[in-house]
Amino acid sequence: MLDLAILGLLLEQEMHGYEIRRRLRDELGLFANISFGSLYPALSRLERSGAVTVAGSGGAVSAPIPATGSLGGERAGLRARRAGSTLGTKRSRKVYRITDEGRTLFEQLLEGDEPAGTDDARSFGLRLAFASHLAPSARLALLERRRAQLTRRLATDLARASGERLDVYTRSLVEHSTEATEHDIAWLDRLIESERLRQAPMRPAEASGDLETTDSTDLGDPRSGGAMTSTSPSGAS
Amino acid sequence: MLDLAILGLLLEQEMHGYEIRRRLRDELGLFANISFGSLYPALSRLERSGAVTVAGSGGAVSAPIPATGSLGGERAGLRARRAGSTLGTKRSRKVYRITDEGRTLFEQLLEGDEPAGTDDARSFGLRLAFASHLAPSARLALLERRRAQLTRRLATDLARASGERLDVYTRSLVEHSTEATEHDIAWLDRLIESERLRQAPMRPAEASGDLETTDSTDLGDPRSGGAMTSTSPSGAS
DNA sequence: TTTCGATGTATCAGGTTGATATATCGGATG
DNA sequence: CATCCGATATATCAACCTGATACATCGAAA
Structure with a gap:
């Protein structure tokens, strides 16, 4: 579910994690405040599966792979990375770029049946936000x-x-x-x-009474809007 | 979050897990379909903490405690339990009853600040559903x-x-x-x-036109509101 | 009789969340 | 100039929720 959102954003341009979060919040509005504990694991997943690649870090050379593993319970592994060298401009930020594989995955996720485990409204809202790719x-x-x-x-x-x-x-x-x-x-x-x-291919204006032909970039109702709302559990909200 | 819902239902009468789920779905409407993987652990938690007690099983004597543990990564542990013996009358259903401690917990949860980690809308809806206890x-x-x-x-x-x-x-x-x-x-x-x-203590009927006491089950002002602002992500749901 | 669906309890893998740790940068304040 | 602070940035953790699945029994239809 989150994967779809990430891929959708990366479709437009490459970005690092923090920015993905910001865009999700400010532009999409969905995922009010996606948590980092959700975002970073998702990026790792996507990278591992080849849907995205790390396209350079802001300065540091990012270690080849910190070897995430360590199942067993050790605690170690978090000092290093200090390697003061090419601390270029910004900071150690990992910029992600979508791959062709990722583009394919995006389309599958966008069109595919709700993979279950989804929130319903959230899932729909996300898909609608990327509907122009459909x-x-x-x-x-x-x-x-x-x-x-x-x-x-x-x-x-x-x-x-x-x-x-x-x-x-x-x-x-x-x-x-x-x-x-x-x-x-x-x-x-x-x-x-x-x-x-x-x-509608704009038929030959046959139907007389039928008006409103359309055009409609924005459908009529000035008040359109509406939220997807929820309904669901809340109601409230 | 779920704990509040469970305690609220048990306040009225004792019930077994399956029925709690049904009531949550049919009456409250919140938690459209709460999952068992969420419900049963919650009941165990509440029992362990003393907020509820098991008030008799339909027939079976429920094992003393299966010893949940096993941290380490082993995979084993899922065969047994076949121990065919006291399979009593009805079926093995565990009827839960709220304790005084549970009643206290209920009030704390109902009034307490959103303990974080909550859904916002869902949490509010749940509290409102039990608002008559406030x-x-x-x-x-x-x-x-x-x-x-x-x-x-x-x-x-x-x-x-x-x-x-x-x-x-x-x-x-x-x-x-x-x-x-x-x-x-x-x-x-x-x-x-x-x-x-x-x-309002129903002041001395000063206002003439005002009638009725109350009832108000459904109030009036059609457009009241004020609202302006905001929007967040959807309503969610 | 067998099959099927409802009732019932329980566990698991996977994903999410808020909190927290670590680290650097730029600016404000003293 | 030093130092504090908030924004930027990545990462991990415990706790929890979800859908799927397993197991087991009962009643009714076929």
């Missing part, structure tokens, strides 16, 4: 998959809401959650419609 | 803490939204997220207002 049909499929998902959720939420004997606060929570889901669905409907228009 | 003032504090949180989020989200150069899809995502946050804040405002009314 073929139009895949993009539409993504939106519709999500819509179906939310519709299912709405059904169970409504069922729960009618179940009597609910605490006042619990009821408010459930109702708010339901509303949020409805709001999300409406948003998706707008996105889907705008996708459809974009894909 | 003193009115603590309830209000919970709502206001959450509101402040969302307001902060809205601020950063708006900042991101104005940052130019955003992909069409990313922008839609951010906008939707912003709206969802605003919606959440408006909801909280309604809850807060209704809480305040409930707490």
